[in-house]
Amino acid sequence: MKTGDAGILTTTMEKAMEWGRSNSIWPLTFGLACCAIEMMAVQASKADISRFGSEVFRNSPRQSDLMIVSGTVTKKMAPRVRRLYDEMPYPKYVIAMGVCVLQGGPYNQGYSVVLGVDRVIPVDVYVPGCPPTPEALINGLITLQKKIRGETDR
Amino acid sequence: MVDIIEEPVGKDKRKIFRVKKEDLIAAMKSFFEQGFDHLSLITGIDRRDKIEVVYHLHSVERNEYIVVKTETINDTVPSVTSIWQSADWDEREQYDLMGIIFEGHPNLKRILLPEGWSGFPLRKNYDLSKVQFVNMDESGNDYASFDPGDGW
Numbered sequence: 256m257k258t259g260d261a262g263i264l265t266t267t268m269e270k271a272m273e274w275g276r277s278n279s280i281w282p283l284t285f286g287l288a289c290c291a292i293e294m295m296a297v298q299a300s301k302a303d304i305s306r307f308g309s310e311v312f313r314n315s316p317r318q319s320d321l322m323i324v325s326g327t328v329t330k331k332m333a334p335r336v337r338r339l340y341d342e343m344p345y346p347k348y349v350i351a352m353g354v355c356v357l358q359g360g361p362y363n364q365g366y367s368v369v370l371g372v373d374r375v376i377p378v379d380v381y382v383p384g385c386p387p388t389p390e391a392l393i394n395g396l397i398t399l400q401k402k403i404r405g406e407t408d409r
Numbered sequence: 410m411v412d413i414i415e416e417p418v419g420k421d422k423r424k425i426f427r428v429k430k431e432d433l434i435a436a437m438k439s440f441f442e443q444g445f446d447h448l449s450l451i452t453g454i455d456r457r458d459k460i461e462v463v464y465h466l467h468s469v470e471r472n473e474y475i476v477v478k479t480e481t482i483n484d485t486v487p488s489v490t491s492i493w494q495s496a497d498w499d500e501r502e503q504y505d506l507m508g509i510i511f512e513g514h515p516n517l518k519r520i521l522l523p524e525g526w527s528g529f530p531l532r533k534n535y536d537l538s539k540v541q542f543v544n545m546d547e548s549g550n551d552y553a554s555f556d557p558g559d560g561w
Contacts, residue, residue, distance in 0.1 A: 331523065334545035366530045366537060367522075 258361035270404075277403040278308040278321075280348065280396070283319040285339065288326025290353040290386040307396055316342040321399070322376075323392070327355040327362060328369045340376045346402070350395050351378045354385050361385075423465075425476045433479050434487050438463070441492050444468045447477065448493035451500060453507035455533045460509055462486050481509070488513040506531040523551030 286294055297304045304310055313319040316339050318325060328336055340349070351372050354360035360369035369375060382395035401407070410486035412432055416425040428436045444467035454461040464477040479486065489496045500511040501520040509530035513519060519526065523543055528535050541553050 301457070330543040331542070331551060334543065334551075364537065366535070379446070 256372065263401045270370045273404045276346065277400040280307075280309045280399065280403075281311045281313050281319050282309055282321040282323050283316055283339065283343070284312040284314050285322060286325050287328060287332065288353075290325035290355075293386045293389055293392065294323055294325045294352065297389040297392050302393060304393065304396065307393070307400065309396060316340075317344060319343055320346065321348045321350065323350045323352055323358055324356045324372050324376075324378075325386075327353075327360070328372045328375065329367050331367070332371075333369050333375045336373065348379045348399055349376055349398060350380045350382060350392075351380045352384075352387055352392060352395070354383055357381055357383055386405050421474075423474045423476050425478060428477055428479045430479050430481050430486060434489070436477065436491075437492050439488050440466055440475070440477065444470055445473075446470075448489070448495050448499065449474070451496065451503055453503050453509050453531070455531070456480075456506065458482070458535055460484055460507065462503070462509060464489070467485055484508055485510045485512055487511070488517075505529070508532055523553045526553040527555075 271298060279387040286292075296302055298312060309321070316322075320343070322343065324336065336364070340347070349372075351357055354364060355368065355382060356372045359368050365371065371391060380395045380399045382391055384391050387395075412429055413436055414427040415426060418424055426436070436539070447467040447469050449465040449467045451464075451488075452463045454463065459482045461478060461480045464479075466475050466477060467473070479556045486509055487518045488500055489515070490500065497515070497522060500509075500514055501517060503509045504511060504514075504517055505519045505521050506529060518524070521529075526541060539555060541555055543551050544555050545551055
């Protein structure tokens, strides 16, 4: 973006859209296990996700942009996760939170857990941890914002 | 008449009683009449050659717990749903995960896993190498299959 002398901002339509989109990512109210407690902590006053424009946890997938898969995805839950993802409108993004969602975690050798939610839905940002701290999830959100704006981390 | 072997008190100070499978209903009825009106939980233990079934009973009035153990070699145990109604779901859970068949249960079917799941996951001889998948049809019914292409 370039700032003109007369206080005029010139940009492309695309950049403006990306800027607006990345600063109002509304997550879905969707918690599966203990990671959801940390997700709630992110939304609460100490970590405060609203500094990044994501404080509005929508109760309907039709109104949300981001799915934070927070917690163990069991095989029985996997078709439901897929259906919720399908009901979200484009553009939609997914953050995989916690090692259970990444590759099964402590349930890796179990009988009932999906070994990675990326076998069910496409994932944009992976946040490892058991559970990840609120700071880690905020870092994941900022990474997603950079990804939406087309910036690189390095 | 009912053959009850009493064991020394366990670590958690709960009295343990061993009952033969045939005497289970009679013994449980007498415990119920002694004031143990709450069936706290039912567990199963796989000892490879036999299955051990453990009942934790609680007396609400006296705040007292006892443990009743029985064992079976052919996976069948009489149901105690006629004594405690709450045994219904506990026994269904044990059937679902341990494969214990409770004779006389009014509705013995899987409670956690979907219908069509093969095997009982908490048994020692459960085959983990055969991965099973769960899918959902339009009306929300689950079904299990071995086909990975049938997945999500």
